Amino acid sequence: MSHVSAAVWQGFLAEHGDGRPFEAVVTQVLPFGALIESGHGVPGLLPRGAWAGEPANGATIAVRVATADVEQRRVSVVPA
Numbered sequence: 001m002s003h004v005s006a007a008v009w010q011g012f013l014a015e016h017g018d019g020r021p022f023e024a025v026v027t028q029v030l031p032f033g034a035l036i037e038s039g040h041g042v043p044g045l046l047p048r049g050a051w052a053g054e055p056a057n058g059a060t061i062a063v064r065v066a067t068a069d070v071e072q073r074r075v076s077v078v079p080a
Helices: 006-016
Strands: 022-030 033-038 043-047 060-069 074-079
Touching: 006 060, 022 043, 043 060
Parallel strands: 043 074
Antiparallel strands: 022 033, 022 060, 033 043, 060 074
């Protein structure tokens, strides 16, 4: 499970679970996608197939939640 607390996770979902855009920082670019972290500390994945261009490590990008893994407290995102 992610290091995100239940309170932070619930707050994040309340604010962005409906697809509302948010900014996230790219923490690592891998062959299958870019790992991101929201300002709330919620981790996620931007799949390679969703890229318009390869994001750079440390870049801030606008995304929205595509799916949420409630058990692991992480999200899959798409560009906003």
